[in-house]
Amino acid sequence: MDQENEITLRKLTVDDVDDFMVWATDPKVAHFCSWEPHTSVEDAIAYIENVVVPHPWLRAICLNNRPIGAISVTSNSGADKCRGEMGYVLASAYWGKGIVTKAVKIAAKMVFEEREEMERVEALVDVENGGSQRVLEKAGFVREGVLRKYLVQKGRIRDMVMFSLLRTELRD
Amino acid sequence: MDSSRITLRPFKLTDVDDFLTWGSDDQVIRPLRWTTISTMEEAFNFIKDVCIPHPWRRSICIDDRSIGFISVFPGSGDDRCRADMGYAIATKYWGQGITTIAVKMAVPLVFKELPDLVRLQAHTAIENKASQRVLEKVGFCKEGVLRKYTYLKGNIKDLAMYSFLIKIVTEIRGEETEGTQFTMSSYPSA
Numbered sequence: 001m002d003q004e005n006e007i008t009l010r011k012l013t014v015d016d017v018d019d020f021m022v023w024a025t026d027p028k029v030a031h032f033c034s035w036e037p038h039t040s041v042e043d044a045i046a047y048i049e050n051v052v053v054p055h056p057w058l059r060a061i062c063l064n065n066r067p068i069g070a071i072s073v074t075s076n077s078g079a080d081k082c083r084g085e086m087g088y089v090l091a092s093a094y095w096g097k098g099i100v101t102k103a104v105k106i107a108a109k110m111v112f113e114e115r116e117e118m119e120r121v122e123a124l125v126d127v128e129n130g131g132s133q134r135v136l137e138k139a140g141f142v143r144e145g146v147l148r149k150y151l152v153q154k155g156r157i158r159d160m161v162m163f164s165l166l167r168t169e170l171r172d
Numbered sequence: 173m174d175s176s177r178i179t180l181r182p183f184k185l186t187d188v189d190d191f192l193t194w195g196s197d198d199q200v201i202r203p204l205r206w207t208t209i210s211t212m213e214e215a216f217n218f219i220k221d222v223c224i225p226h227p228w229r230r231s232i233c234i235d236d237r238s239i240g241f242i243s244v245f246p247g248s249g250d251d252r253c254r255a256d257m258g259y260a261i262a263t264k265y266w267g268q269g270i271t272t273i274a275v276k277m278a279v280p281l282v283f284k285e286l287p288d289l290v291r292l293q294a295h296t297a298i299e300n301k302a303s304q305r306v307l308e309k310v311g312f313c314k315e316g317v318l319r320k321y322t323y324l325k326g327n328i329k330d331l332a333m334y335s336f337l338i339k340i341v342t343e344i345r346g347e348e349t350e351g352t353q354f355t356m357s358s359y360p361s362a
Contacts (some may be wrong), residue, residue, distance in 0.1 A: 079205070079323040119320040119328060145316020149291045149337055152250040157290055162333075166320055 009059035009101045009110070013071055016050050016060060017041060021066040023091040032129045033089065034153055057111060061090060068094050071107045073121060083120040083164075084111060088135075095131065104139040112167050118168050124150070124160040136163040139168040140171055173234075178273050180230040180242065180281070183223040187231060190238040191215045194262035200240075203300055204260060205324065228282060232261055232274040239265050242278045244286070252288035256295075259306075266302070272309045279310065283338050290338050295331040297324065307334045 024038040058076035060067035069090035127131045141163040150160040195209035228244040240261030298305040312334035321331045
């Protein structure tokens with residue numbers, strides 16, 4: 001990506017609702033996610049207020065300062081605070097351009113810098129989601145294995161591939 | 173050892189002496205999140221407040237005397253499809269295949285008693301070879317190593333992840349198919 005098409009991360013707010021609706025209403029985007037496509041602006045605003053804003057770490061993925069997706073990392077407590085789970089979503093018009101790979105690298109670097117206790121960023125990807133698996137491989141994550149029949153997504157039980165990036169593996 | 177002497181049953185308050193014997197042994201407790209139990213009072217309270225109300229914990233017994241435990245922690249909500257298993261036995265009984273027998277006995281009981289369970293998982297620190305051998309002998313599948321996954325007593329651990337999927341006996345064909353069909357209608361196979 002050159003200077004004219006800069007990828008940056010920033011907080012996502014209710015003011016971003018129109019851009020949010022672009023990916024949040026798209027069934028292609030929602031396919032491997034736990035949520036159903038949003039159907040109204042009110043619904044989207046409520047989601048941003050109740051889920052996005054209070055999230056421990058969630059950023060809009062911006063192209064030239066306009067949100068085209070989002071990336072998040074969970075926060076654990078106690079013995080599990082060494083790890084956080086990353087998730088991301090991108091408007092389908094921008095798929096296949098390396099944008100999420102770039103956002104993943106930026107987000108991992110930020111989260112390791114902000115949280116001293118973090119040693120591991122992990123991500124669980126549906127076995128059938130080849131695009132997302134390639135993102136993580138290109139971002140330098142290690143594929144640790146397939147967790148069989150690991151979780152229920154939209155009423156169906158799924159095999160999930162576990163990836164992780166350790167603090168010691170962070171590269172520019 | 174005659175394997176009919178090995179049984180699983182819920183804990184009882186009268187297990188307190190036997191519990192203290194293995195519960196106070198650092199070698200037994202070290203790989204667990206538990207802290208060692210040092211007094212009769214602690215043992216009694218632990219049995220009463222933790223073991224008895226536990227969603228699924230059984231005493232591993234020889235001649236009905238407690239020599240260890242097996243626990244299963246089911247998930248809630250959508251995570252009811254999976255559960256985590258843990259176990260330990262007194263050092264006196266290590267290396268004799270007893271834990272393997274006990275876990276083999278526990279697996280079908282757990283699937284029967286947790287109706288939404290599809291995936292029984294267990295993780296062990298990668299250096300815990302004995303525990304990995306138990307899981308492998310019982311038929312758990314090693315899926316991978318989760319690196320720097322959690323802290324255990326101040327040390328960050330790489331964990332080996334193992335799982336055992338529900339087996340349904342297809343009566344007509346008389347074969348076992350692993351994890352491809354489910355008894356609960358809420359989980360159609362993907």
